[in-house]
Amino acid sequence: MFNTAKRAFALVLALVLVFSLAGCSKPVSEGSSVIWEVEEQYEYVSGDSTTSGDSTTSGGDSVTTSSDNTPTASGDDKPTTIINDNVDYTKYKGRTVKFAATINPKNDESGPVVENFEKKYGITVEIVQSDQGNYANQLAGWIAAGTSPDVARCNGDFPTCMGYLQSLDAAKLDYDEPIWNQKMFEVSNFGGSPYLCDTVNNIWAEIDIVIYSKSLLKRAGASTPEEYDKAGKWTWDAYFDICRKVKAIDPTTMQGGGFASRENAIYGMGGGLIVYDNGKFVSGVNSRTQEAMVKYTTAWKEEIIGWNSTDGMINGTVGITTVHAWALKKTGFFNNTTYNTDDLGFYYLPRWDANSDYGCTGQVRGWGIIRGAAEPVAAGIFLREYLDVSNYDTESTFISEDAQTFFFRVTSIDYTNWNPCIVYFQYQDGIAGTTFDEHNNAMSGDPNQVGAAMASIKSCMERASENINKFVSQNTGLR
Helix, strand or coil: CHHHHHHHHHHHHHHHCCCCHHHCCCCCCCCCCCCCCCCCCCCCCCCCCEEECCEEEECCEEEEECCCCCEEEECCCCCCCCCCCCCCHHHHCCCEEEEEECCCHHHCCCHHHHHHHHHHHCCEEEEEECCHHHHHHHHHHHHHHCCCCCEEEEECCCCHHHHCEECHHHHCCCCCCCCECHHHHHHCEECCEECCECECCCCCCCCEEEEEEHHHHHHHCCCCHHHHHHCCCCEHHHHHHHHHHHHCCCCCCCCEEECCCHHHHHHHCCCCCEEEECCEEEECCCHHHHHHHHHHHHHHHHCCECCCCHHHHHHCCEEEEEEEHHHHECCCCCCCCCCCHHHEEEECCCECCCCCCECCCCCCEEEEEECCCCCHHHHHHHHHHHCCHHHCCHHHCECCHHHHHHHHHHCCCCCCCCCCCCCCHHHECCCCCECCHHHHHHCCCCHHHHHHHHHHHHHHHHHHHHHHHHHHHHHHCCC
16 A cells, blocks of 8 residues: 555656646647656655756756656666654654644544554554644643643644744754655744754645636536646736636626635735735745736635635635645545545646746644654654655545645645745734734725725735744744
8 A cells, every 4th residue: 555655656746847837838738637658666765855957956856848748757776765863763662642622533544654653663553632723722721730742743833833842853854855845844944943844745745736627617618727827928917818708608697706714815816915024024925926816816806716616616606716635635625524524626726927927825834843742853753654654545535636746746845936925814813913904905806996905914014024033033043
């Protein structure tokens, strides 16, 4: 089971590193969400890559696109996973790692991974059941009581999670090991040390994509995202054109399209509200923020988008929406529904214009060591194994083979324009000290009035950034 998963994972990694967005082309084949196929199988491909011309080199191997944009692999060296040799794993046999988890691994695809980890290392994993809606407060209480678990998952509550995490230095991870997602280290680096880790192609990788109903787009006479991209026109204007055509099927009952959130729209179009820059949070409000808000608000006023996202897909009123890549998993948004996932298409976020890269945003989702953890090193060993996608049976994880292939492709791109969506609901009236009503209200009003609201929105984000920086400083001991 796991060998098959490794082959699937490795194959995809061998492909996708050619897809550096610094100079990406249009990787589409007509009529399918699956774009590339190759024969080569790799055990593991480093996430560190350098691009020169049309080829991407990673760990001694190169993947080159031919004239018809089909990648071909070359190179005899097949890089393998590097194990952290700075840790004597045998010293931790018999220890227990306490994982503060909102979902018991027995109920998801990580169950066999945890079981195999315990057998392999002789380390017991104890699940400390946690409440998703009260996660930070629960952890703070355990820390104060001296009963800290060891491992936590920051699931969209960054940087609130800095209130319960310690530096990953305590876990003795090999930060240079190619399995790690270096961007997660970078965005959670305070005082020279990272606080969150993630791996390349992690099964829970957080990135936003577009999903659409094939049947609704066909009824609407709308082109698919792939068809737009093949013509060099997969832009946000094309996205809203699809929404408009789906709405026209029946203007009284159809919503048209949707978004994961308003913030998702701003960041996905290349704007910002709050951004992380060199160890500090600062206002990300810029000209693109305003342009994105105008584009969104114009569509909102035209009533071709609305609040419904995946639920609208399920009830048949939404033809296209942005959404987390979790939608591609059997345990995702379409779990326990009657929706026919064979009708689901999926693609990259649109470009701002024909000369731009695909949009790239999503929550900051990572894993870390809880303050006061009794077994930080054993917890690091656990995270290294738990987050390694090659330990998972990926073939039974996704809604289809196409979905599996696309998931690993979209999460393998070395996005140079990664624009993480830092403003999430957890910050409202919390560490940011604001409800962000300024941009929410502006995006529900007249697009012609967005410009007048920008000064207030920028001031709001500056205040929020200042408060967030104070919170992080207080909880990391940095001043």
